[in-house]
Amino acid sequence: MTEAASAPAPDPVMAAVTEAVTRGHQGDKEGARADLLVLWAQVGDDGDAFHRCVIAHYVADVTPGAEEELVWDERALAAAHETSDERARSYHSSLAIAGFFPSLHLNLADVLRRLGRFEDAEAHVAHTAARIEVLPHDGYGTTIREALDGVRAMIAARDASVRESSPHA
Known part of the structure; x- marks a missing residue:
């Protein structure tokens, strides 16, 4: 073929x-x-x-x-x-749905943090951290890992401001 x-x-x-x-x-x-x-x-x-x-x-x-x-x-x-992975791969062969979840949970953690819902944000940080190892150690993976660290620190500080690296900055 x-x-x-x-x-x-x-x-x-x-x-x-x-x-x-x-x-x-x-x-x-x-x-x-x-x-x-x-x-x-x-x-x-x-x-x-x-x-x-x-x-x-x-x-x-x-x-x-x-x-x-x-x-x-x-x-x-x-x-x-x-x-499913099959559906994602029908768009691009390198995709797996598992790789979407760290970013999706991180986005939820970040918006919940900005809304002052710190406990809910912490739950999504935990989901992100539990799934982070599926990400490659490349630019994208590094970006998500660094954002996770930043969101985690801002939650700990009870900081509801917009992160500098956020799409909303």
């Missing part, structure tokens, strides 16, 4: 997510949020769980209010529990 024949089929939803995320990284968070919300509506509340997980995760990153961000972070985590 040729490499082209074994490559996953193009995923227009994920291509549109990538475009929206890029738009947000370039400073247009409102435009990125609008694009992602359109994608969410297209996928639907009960659509493909992999798509819902990824879209909700990125909507949370461009949502200005912590209460609404929490809703999107919870949606992302719930959708991650509904999808």
Whole structure:
């Protein structure tokens, strides 16, 4: 079988997510949020769980209010529990759903901390720490590990401010 024949089929939803995320990284968070919300509506509340997980995760990153961000972070985590490695790998062969959980729990810990819900935040820090070893020791893994340390320290200090490295900074 040729490499082209074994490559996953193009995923227009994920291509549109990538475009929206890029738009947000370039400073247009409102435009990125609008694009992602359109994608969410297209996928639907009960659509493909992999798509819902990824879209909700990125909507949370461009949502200005912590209460609404929490809703999107919870949606992302719930959708991650509904999808599979097989589905993730159909998008990219290197993906495993287990690798999503440290970041998803960390995002929940961080937003709960900012809301002053420190005990709930601590529970998600524990979930993050329990799953952190599935992450590679690369730039992404280092980023999540460092953010975990930062969130953990801020919870201990009962600091509800926005972290400097947060998408909300």
